[in-house]
Structures are given as C-alpha cells and as structure tokens.
Amino acid sequence: MQNITLNKILLTFAIFVSSLQLTTAQQQVTNALVTTYPYTESFEESTNDWTLNVGGNDFNWARSQSGTATKATEGQYYMYIDAGSSSNLNKKAAFQSRTFDLTSLNKPSLVFAFHLLGGATSIGTLEVEASTDGTSWTKVWSTDGNTTTGSGWTAPMPGHDNSWKEAVVNLSAHKSANTQLRFVGSATNIWANYIAIDAITITEDGAPAITGVTPSGGFLHSPVTINGVGLTGNGSSLIEFNGAAFSFSTAQGPYIDYTYINFSILVPEGATTGKVTVTVDGQTATSMTDFQVPSVVTTFPYNESFEAGDAGSWKRNGSDPWYRREGWHGEPYWSTKPHKPSKGYSYITLMGNKGKKGSLISPPVDARKLKNPTITFDYHMGIYLYYTDSSSPSILTLEVSKDGGATWTQVWRKEHTHQEGNPNGWTTASVSLKGHSYAQMLLRFSGTRSNSWNNDISIDNVTIEEVPVLGQPVADFKVSSTEIWEGESLKFNNESQNATSYLWKFSRGYSDQTSVEEHLTVKYDIPGSFHVILIAYNELGQSTAKTMAVTVKARPKLPVADFKVSSTEIWEGESLKFNNESQNATSYVWRFTAGYSDRTSMEEHLTVKYDSPGTFYVRLIAYNEFGQSTANRMTITVKARPKLPVANFKVSTTEIWEGESLKFNNESQNASRYEWRFEGGDIFTSTDTHPIVKYDTPGFHLVKLIAYNDQNQTAVKYMRISVLKRATARTTSNTTTTIATVDVKVYSKTGALLKTTKIAENAPPAKSLKGLQNGLYFVHVATKTGVQKYQIMK
Numbered sequence: 001m002q003n004i005t006l007n008k009i010l011l012t013f014a015i016f017v018s019s020l021q022l023t024t025a026q027q028q029v030t031n032a033l034v035t036t037y038p039y040t041e042s043f044e045e046s047t048n049d050w051t052l053n054v055g056g057n058d059f060n061w062a063r064s065q066s067g068t069a070t071k072a073t074e075g076q077y078y079m080y081i082d083a084g085s086s087s088n089l090n091k092k093a094a095f096q097s098r099t100f101d102l103t104s105l106n107k108p109s110l111v112f113a114f115h116l117l118g119g120a121t122s123i124g125t126l127e128v129e130a131s132t133d134g135t136s137w138t139k140v141w142s143t144d145g146n147t148t149t150g151s152g153w154t155a156p157m158p159g160h161d162n163s164w165k166e167a168v169v170n171l172s173a174h175k176s177a178n179t180q181l182r183f184v185g186s187a188t189n190i191w192a193n194y195i196a197i198d199a200i201t202i203t204e205d206g207a208p209a210i211t212g213v214t215p216s217g218g219f220l221h222s223p224v225t226i227n228g229v230g231l232t233g234n235g236s237s238l239i240e241f242n243g244a245a246f247s248f249s250t251a252q253g254p255y256i257d258y259t260y261i262n263f264s265i266l267v268p269e270g271a272t273t274g275k276v277t278v279t280v281d282g283q284t285a286t287s288m289t290d291f292q293v294p295s296v297v298t299t300f301p302y303n304e305s306f307e308a309g310d311a312g313s314w315k316r317n318g319s320d321p322w323y324r325r326e327g328w329h330g331e332p333y334w335s336t337k338p339h340k341p342s343k344g345y346s347y348i349t350l351m352g353n354k355g356k357k358g359s360l361i362s363p364p365v366d367a368r369k370l371k372n373p374t375i376t377f378d379y380h381m382g383i384y385l386y387y388t389d390s391s392s393p394s395i396l397t398l399e400v401s402k403d404g405g406a407t408w409t410q411v412w413r414k415e416h417t418h419q420e421g422n423p424n425g426w427t428t429a430s431v432s433l434k435g436h437s438y439a440q441m442l443l444r445f446s447g448t449r450s451n452s453w454n455n456d457i458s459i460d461n462v463t464i465e466e467v468p469v470l471g472q473p474v475a476d477f478k479v480s481s482t483e484i485w486e487g488e489s490l491k492f493n494n495e496s497q498n499a500t501s502y503l504w505k506f507s508r509g510y511s512d513q514t515s516v517e518e519h520l521t522v523k524y525d526i527p528g529s530f531h532v533i534l535i536a537y538n539e540l541g542q543s544t545a546k547t548m549a550v551t552v553k554a555r556p557k558l559p560v561a562d563f564k565v566s567s568t569e570i571w572e573g574e575s576l577k578f579n580n581e582s583q584n585a586t587s588y589v590w591r592f593t594a595g596y597s598d599r600t601s602m603e604e605h606l607t608v609k610y611d612s613p614g615t616f617y618v619r620l621i622a623y624n625e626f627g628q629s630t631a632n633r634m635t636i637t638v639k640a641r642p643k644l645p646v647a648n649f650k651v652s653t654t655e656i657w658e659g660e661s662l663k664f665n666n667e668s669q670n671a672s673r674y675e676w677r678f679e680g681g682d683i684f685t686s687t688d689t690h691p692i693v694k695y696d697t698p699g700f701h702l703v704k705l706i707a708y709n710d711q712n713q714t715a716v717k718y719m720r721i722s723v724l725k726r727a728t729a730r731t732t733s734n735t736t737t738t739i740a741t742v743d744v745k746v747y748s749k750t751g752a753l754l755k756t757t758k759i760a761e762n763a764p765p766a767k768s769l770k771g772l773q774n775g776l777y778f779v780h781v782a783t784k785t786g787v788q789k790y791q792i793m794k
Contacts, residue, residue, distance in 0.1 A: 049098045054094040074211060096180060100181075114126055115164045342461040563580050588603070695723040699722075744759050
C-alpha cells in the first residue's frame with residue numbers, strides 16, 4: 001500500500017493493473033523524450049506532445065478554459081472530461097504523456113492538481129497509470145468522487161468540492177529510461193460530473209512544486225495565493241516575483257495564512273511581470289506561467305473605454321461579475337441597457353442575478369505630477385420601469401487606495417432606485433483626486449445591483465487627467481521651523497489652493513531673490529531676520545500672498561575636547577592628573593576605568609590613582625551652552641611594579657692562605673644580572689653568577705657584589721676576605737704564634753705626619769692606609785735593613 005497526502009486528507013491507493021483494455025499497437029504513442037527535470041506542463045499553448053486520441057478510448061479528454069465551472073489552477077487552460085455528458089455515461093478516456101527518462105532522478109515523483117465536481121451519488125474515478133515499456137500499464141494512483149445525495153449541484157464530500165487539490169505520486173517503482181504516464185477518467189451513469197487535471201510536475205521526491213498562483217496577476221501589495229507541495233511557511237522559504245523577494249518581516253505584514261500546500265502573501269515591492277519562484281533548502285519551484293503585474297500609469301490624460309481584453313487594463317476583483325460588452329448586445333435586461341457604448345465599441349457592465357455585487361480595480365496610477373488629478377467617467381444605472389423598489393437601490397461607488405488595496409477611501413457614490421430620463425443615455429461624473437495623489441494609487445468601482453428584476457450598472461470612457469482649478473487662489477505654505485542656525489537650509493512646502501503658478505520673493509543676507517518653483521528650498525549662510533513672500537496665481541491672473549519671517553541664529557562655536565597628562569605609562573599604585581585644556585566648553589563629563597567598573601566625573605580636571613596593572617581608557621566629553629559636544633579619548637598603560645633586587649652571596653670561609661681560591665656562591669633574589677669587584681684577587685671584576693677567585697697576596701681584601709633587576713634597579717653587598725701568609729701561624733687551642741710586624745709612618749703629600757701604625761712584616765705597604773680617604777700618601781716602613789719609602793695613590 002502507498003500513502004499519499006492530499007491537502008491534509010490521507011488517501012490510500014492500491015497498485016493494480018488497470019481495467020482499461022488497450023491494444024499493443026494502440027498503446028505505443030511516439031513522442032519526444034524528456035530528460036530535463038523538473039518537468040512542468042500546464043497545457044497553455046497546446047497538449048504539447050501528450051496524446052488525446054489514445055487507442056481504446058470511448059471518448060477523449062479536452063483542453064479548455066471553462067469546462068468545469070471553474071478556472072485553471074495554473075495559467076488559463078487545463079485538461080478535462082465531461083464525465084456526466086449523456087454520450088459519455090459509463091465510459092472511459094485516457095490522456096497519455098510523453099516519454100520520460102527518469103534515470104537521472106534518485107526518487108522520481110509526480111505532482112499534479114486535480115478537480116472533481118459533480119452531484120447525485122457519484123462523480124466517477126480518476127486514475128494515474130505508469131508504464132516502462134509502453135505495453136503494460138500499472139495503476140499507481142486513483143480517487144473517486146462520492147458526494148451527498150440531492151438534485152442538481154450538491155454539496156461535495158471533503159476533498160471533492162468545487163476547488164483544486166494536489167496529489168503526489170512516488171514513481172520510484174517505475175523509474176526507467178522509457179517511462180510513460182496516463183490519466184484515465186471513468187464516467188458513471190450520473191449526469192453533470194466533471195473531472196479535470198492541471199499543473200503537472202515531475203521532479204525529485206520531496207522537492208517543492210507549484211501547482212497554482214491565484215490570481216494570475218495583481219498590483220503591489222495585493223493578496224496572492226501560491227498552491228503547491230513541499231512548501232514551508234515558517235519564513236524559511238524564499239518567494240520571488242520575477243526576482244523581487246517577498247519578506248515575511250516587511251512592513252507589508254507577515255503572510256496571511258499558511259497550510260501544508262499554500263501561501264497567502266502580498267505582491268512585494270519591485271515585482272514585475274514574470275515567473276513566481278519558491279526556494280526551499282536550495283531547491284527551487286517555478287510557476288508555469290507568468291504572474292502579470294500591471295505597469296504604473298504615469299502618462300496623462302489616461303483613458304480606458306474597455307475595448308479589449310477581459311476589462312481593458314482594469315481587473316475584476318477575483319471572479320466578480322463585471323464583463324465587457326459590445327454595442328447593446330449581450331446586456332441581458334432588455335429595457336435597462338444603454339443604447340450604445342459611451343465611447344468606442346465596448347463598455348463594462350455588472351452582470352448576475354439581482355442583488356449581485358462586484359468590484360473593478362484600476363492599474364496603479366502615479367498622478368503626483370498633476371496639480372489637480374481628476375477622474376471623469378460615464379455611467380449608466382437602469383431599472384425597468386415596472387420593477388422599481390425604493391428600499392433596494394442599485395449602488396455604484398468609487399474608492400481610492402494608497403496601500404495596494406489593503407484599505408479604501410470612498411470618494412464618490414450614486415444610488416439609483418427608479419428609471420430617470422432617457423433609459424439609453426449615459427451620465428458623466430467628475431471627481432477630483434487632489435487629496436489622494438499617491439505613488440501607486442488604485443481606483444475601484446464597486447457596484448451592487450438592486451434586488452429588483454431587470455436592472456444594470458455600466459461604466460465606460462474612464463479618463464484621468466489634469467483639470468484646471470478656477471476660483472480665488474489662496475496662498476499658503478508651511479515650514480518645519482522659522483528659527484534655524486546659520487548654514488542650515490529650509491524647505492518651504494507650498495500648500496496653496498486654486499493656484500496654477502507661483503512667485504517666491506526672499507532674501508538670505510544678500511540681494512533679494514525670486515523663484516517660480518512650486519516649492520522653495522533656501523540655505524541661509526548669514527545670521528539675521530529674513531522674510532519669505534509667496535504670491536499664488538490662478539489661471540485668470542488673480543493672486544493672493546503670504547509672508548513669513550525666518551530668524552537665522554549665529555551658529556555657536558563647537559566645543560573642542562582636549563586634555564593633557566604627564567605620561568601615559570606609569571607604575572601600579574601611582575596617580576595621574578589629567579589637565580583639561582578644552583576650548584569653547586562650559587561643562588564636562590569624564591568617563592574612565594581604573595581597574596574596577598566604569599566611573600564618571602564632572603570635575604574640570606581629573607586625578608586618578610591606578611592600583612592595578614592593565615590598560616585603561618579616559619574619555620572627556622566637552623559641552624557648550626547649547627548642548628553641543630565633542631569628545632577626546634586617551635589610553636593609559638599601568639605597569640606591574642617590579643620587585644627590588646636583594647644582593648647576597650656566601651663563601652665557605654672568609655680566611656684563607658695565600659695562593660688559595662674561593663668560590664663565591666651567589667644567593668641574590670629578584671636579580672637578572674650581576675657585577676663583582678675583587679680587591680687583591682687574580683681578577684678585579686666579573687659578571688659571572690658564581691665566580692671563583694684566587695688570592696696570592698696576604699692581607700685583608702674587600703669583595704663587592706652589585707645585583708641588578710630588569711629595570712636596572714640595584715642592591716649591593718660587601719664582604720672582607722683575610723689572606724694569610726703561609727709563614728704565619730694561626731692561633732690554636734694549645735699554642736699561640738706571634739706574627740712579625742714592622743713600624744710604619746704615613747705622611748700627607750705636604751709632609752704632615754698623619755699616622756703611625758704597624759703592619760705584618762710581609763704585608764703590602766698600602767695596608768697602612770686603612771681608614772684614610774682616597775688620595776696621594778707617602779709611606780715609610782722600618783725594616784731590618786733600614787727604612788723603605790713608598791709613594792702610594794689610594
């Protein structure tokens with residue numbers, strides 16, 4: 001069994017061999033091979049290689065525009081059978097397709113629209129059959145048309161009323177390089193039954209397909225219904241009218257209604273005559289015929305006398321019964337018709353039974369360039385003398401819309417209850433549209449026929465043109481403000497009445513000037529008080545004037561926000577003062593961050609302490625007395641404060657023998673480089689982290705370590721090393737050895753005796769200078785062999 005969804009009605013179809021008996025020769029119809037998909041067919045030009053005269057038919061399908069009391073779902077034409085004709089009762093008719101190469105499709109699917117209408121107890125059956133060899137046929141879909149009982153046209157069962165439905169048939173089981181389809185209609189023994197098909201699509205299963213666009217044309221913002229399958233209505237579909245996209249979120253409003261198979265939307269801005277497309281998930285369905293968008297009327301005088309087409313360039317509202325008639329023929333009510341058209345050979349009339357209503361809508365009209373656009377038309381409202389009814393008048397109204405037909409404003413109305421004057425004559429009406437001149441104005445005639453028998457409402461010779469306004473002119477104009485700043489412009493909007501020409505007189509700080517434009521725009525560059533005069537003239541040269549004073553104020557100087565700071569890069573914990581140097585300002589607002597939430601201040605100058613490292617902004621807004629403002633911004637970088645270095649080192653001992661070496665173990669902290677200085681060592685300076693120094697000279701020697709961090713901040717540590725002469729004995733716990741010494745006298749460079757001291761016999765003479773300032777000294781050392789004199793620079 002195969003389940004197929006039809007407009008939310010689930011039908012179940014069995015696959016079995018059709019009972020329509022056709023001979024092999026009769027079944028093999030030669031036609032062009034179809035290889036490109038999606039394939040669409042709506043029979044607008046012809047049957048397009050589909051076969052009507054299928055062998056074995058009791059009668060044939062027909063191509064029509066009005067065979068089943070309805071219109072085509074796509075375009076103007078469709079295929080149908082009169083299953084209730086007296087000559088077709090209990091008979092069958094097959095309508096055979098071209099040959100399809102379906103091998104390029106993954107899951108081929110048939111989509112089509114069908115229409116069953118009938119009465120009594122049964123309509124008949126519609127079947128779809130498929131063949132891969134042109135000889136054997138398999139039924140893949142069918143439906144019948146059971147209705148409720150009754151005479152004439154009865155209320156149909158759901159799914160079989162006077163409307164088109166959609167069907168989707170999976171053709172995967174019949175996928176081949178030579179697949180053919182045929183629609184088989186079977187009549188019952190009941191009269192007045194119709195079966196129709198239209199809008200056939202063969203495409204990939206699940207792809208969108210359009211089966212109808214209703215109506216087939218429309219104006220900007222007019223409602224349109226798109227029927228089909230595989231469409232979505234949640235805003236994910238892209239709907240375009242010849243490339244102009246409909247938006248679900250525009251000011252036109254969201255889509256009006258949505259079901260599984262249709263959109264009801266509005267014709268979008270920019271739409272022109274062409275195809276309608278719906279794109280879902282990258283797959284596009286295209287209408288089979290063009291959607292007609294009337295051109296905007298911009299040339300005047302415009303005239304429509306309904307000489308051609310359904311209603312000339314006007315449109316009936318849906319199926320409203322306005323019809324074009326020629327001469328006096330075709331008007332059904334013999335004593336109420338006009339004798340002849342008001343102009344040309346045709347006129348438009350409201351048909352139908354008594355009390356019938358109908359509307360006739362114009363193409364869009366842009367009459368903004370006309371000063372007094374006026375519509376003139378001839379109308380005829382006749383009621384047969386013996387059928388007058390004052391309680392039920394015939395009514396004809398004229399309405400105007402500025403929003404594509406969403407709302408209407410009545411501008412003229414006529415009620416008619418009895419025969420007036422010559423029943424064959426026309427009456428002319430003229431209506432000014434001056435207050436309704438829009439970019440896309442629509443006009444609508446709406447008629448309601450009297451409940452009396454034999455009455456008509458007819459229209460002819462509709463003209464839109466400029467009609468001169470006579471009468472005393474009234475000069476008037478408006479402006480957004482009469483007080484502006486120098487350098488600004490003002491537009492003076494002319495709202496004069498009964499005027500055909502204008503003269504402006506004005507000054508803007510120079511000599512007086514004039515203009516004959518309808519509206520005036522003036523730029524005022526100089527402060528002061530100025531007058532504007534408008535003189536309005538009618539066609540007779542009569543005039544009136546209006547004067548207005550304009551005050552132009554000297555433009556204040558704009559404030560200039562500016563501030564300075566000593567540095568834009570500081571250490572954490574430091575403060576910055578922002579010195580306000582703004583000009584032409586009376587108040588200030590500071591906005592800044594300092595490691596926490598945003599802050600503000602209205603002080604003139606600003607001092608901020610930054611406790612956290614990071615990048616922060618400072619913004620100053622300067623205002624003048626008129627509230628005008630400018631702003632300036634600066635970025636501050638706050639650096640994390642470095643840790644100070646700590647110089648430290650250790651040795652295994654501070655007392656060694658001459659000729660021995662010491663390793664200095666560096667234990668400094670927060671340091672990245674070092675500088676050592678050694679007195680009496682084999683090296684005087686070093687940048688090693690842990691240097692090793694040999695001491696060959698006995699005595700006391702100073703060691704200095706300078707530790708640097710990354711910012712070249714320093715710390716220093718000193719240590720004294722004692723170097724002993726190897727002949728010198730050290731004190732032990734048992735014995736004491738006395739070190740031999742010599743007497744030393746130290747003199748200044750002037751010869752003054754500065755000090756007398758003793759040093760070790762083998763110590764260098766410079767040892768005697770300990771405690772003295774740097775400078776030049778004379779040292780006398782008393783040795784066993786005599787006094788040794790030295791000149792030493794410390």
